[in-house]
Amino acid sequence: xxxxxxxxxxxxxxxxxxxxxxxxxxxxxxxxxxxxxxxxxxxxxxxxxxxxxxxxxxxxxxxxxxxxxxxxxxxxxxxxxxxxxxxxxxxxxxxxxxxxxxxxxxxxxxxxxxxxxxxxxxxxxxxxxxxxxxxxxxxxxxxxxxxxxxxxxxxxxxxxxxxxxxxxxxxxxxxxxxxxxxxxxxxxxxxxxxxxxxxxxxxxxxxxxxxxxxxxxxxxxxxxxxxxxxxxxxxxxxxxxxxxx
Ligand SMILES: [Cu+2]
Numbered sequence: 641x642x643x644x645x646x647x648x649x650x651x652x653x654x655x656x657x658x659x660x661x662x663x664x665x666x667x668x669x670x671x672x673x674x675x676x677x678x679x680x681x682x683x684x685x686x687x688x689x690x691x692x693x694x695x696x697x698x699x700x701x702x703x704x705x706x707x708x709x710x711x712x713x714x715x716x717x718x719x720x721x722x723x724x725x726x727x728x729x730x731x732x733x734x735x736x737x738x739x740x741x742x743x744x745x746x747x748x749x750x751x752x753x754x755x756x757x758x759x760x761x762x763x764x765x766x767x768x769x770x771x772x773x774x775x776x777x778x779x780x781x782x783x784x785x786x787x788x789x790x791x792x793x794x795x796x797x798x799x800x801x802x803x804x805x806x807x808x809x810x811x812x813x814x815x816x817x818x819x820x821x822x823x824x825x826x827x828x829x830x831x832x833x834x835x836x837x838x839x840x841x842x843x844x845x846x847x848x849x850x851x852x853x854x855x856x857x858x859x860x861x862x863x864x865x866x867x868x869x870x871x872x873x874x875x876x877x878x879x880x881x882x883x884x885x
Contacts, residue, residue, distance in 0.1 A: 663733040665847045671869035673726075674842035675877035677835045677855060679719040683712040689819045696772035696794070697749035697817065709819070710754045711859055718839025719881055721755040722857050723809070723825040725832035726843065727864060729851035735829045737761030741800070744812070744822060746774045746792070751812065751822035755858070757832040758824065760806055766799040768792040775815035778824060782807040785826070789815065809858055823858055848873070855879040 686708035691697040713720035742758035744751060747769040758764055768774050776799065777789045784805040792799060803810075806828040814820035825832065833841040835855075843853075848871045856862045860881045869875045 660734050662736040663847075665845055667845070669848055669871035670844070671846045671848050671872060672842065672844045672874040673846060673851075673853060673867065673869065673877055674840070674874065675724075675879070677719040677722045677724075677839040677841065677857075678717055678878065678880045679712070679714045679839075680717075680880055680882040683714040683719075686710070686712070691749055691817070691819065694749070694772060694817060696770070713754075713837065715837055715839070718835075719857065719860075720835050720837050720839060721753075722835040722839075722841070722855050722879070722881070723755055723757055723823075723832065724835065724841045724843065724853065724855045724879075725757070725825070725827050726829060726846065727852045727854040729849050730829050730831070730847075733829070733847075735759075738830055739763075741765035743767065744776075744824070746770055746776075746814070746820070749774075749817055749820065751814075751820055753822070753834065755809075755823045755834050756825065757834050758803070758826055759830055759832075760804055760826050760828055761802060764801045764803070764824070766790075766792070766801070768794065768796045770794060773816060774820070776812065777815050778810055778812040780805075780807055780810045782810075785810070808856055808862075825856070853877055855881075857881055 689707040738759045741763040743765050745767040766776050771794045775791045782805045785803045790799050803826045807826045810824045812822040831843050831846055833843050835841045850868045852864050854864045863879050
């Protein structure tokens, strides 16, 4: 067994840099973590957004529905736009980057989604569905993730980028429209989710084990919980946020 291992090690060495060994998860025993994000107390009132500075966003101004900030999206006491990921428990395991691109759209002079989860090495595709010019400008803080600044013409071609390092709540802004803000979360593993409008999230395909699950909100910060999931188990987890002071 040992001889066998050393032989394959030598082969990899002679072929140059060893390719990363990716962990595969047995679907027969994969577990699911799902749950809800609650918000206790009164959420801050949404702020009105004035888009009148760009006539090209006028169509969005005139479309139905309130034009308000999305820092706190609370529906029936449930909090949306919370990034949930497996923070600890997968050390030493490498997972192949997801192939399908994560998509950030610009629609109605807003980012969709407001909070995006993606994997390190996964393609990020940025769309401009608007008749307006946008300028996409992420500001990463982690070494190895590069800041860039790309102008995108009305209904322009998609921009494809990637981030190589894990990073939480990387701000993205539009240099044309100061109300446009999004957050990109880059995960080392494929085990992440963002809570939906009803505050629900689901992480599937997790190997059984002991984990720290973290839930991060752009303003309300991070909370963690320790969980143990057995083979094929579906674990319910609830996080409760309140307004930060
Ligand atoms: Cu814009």
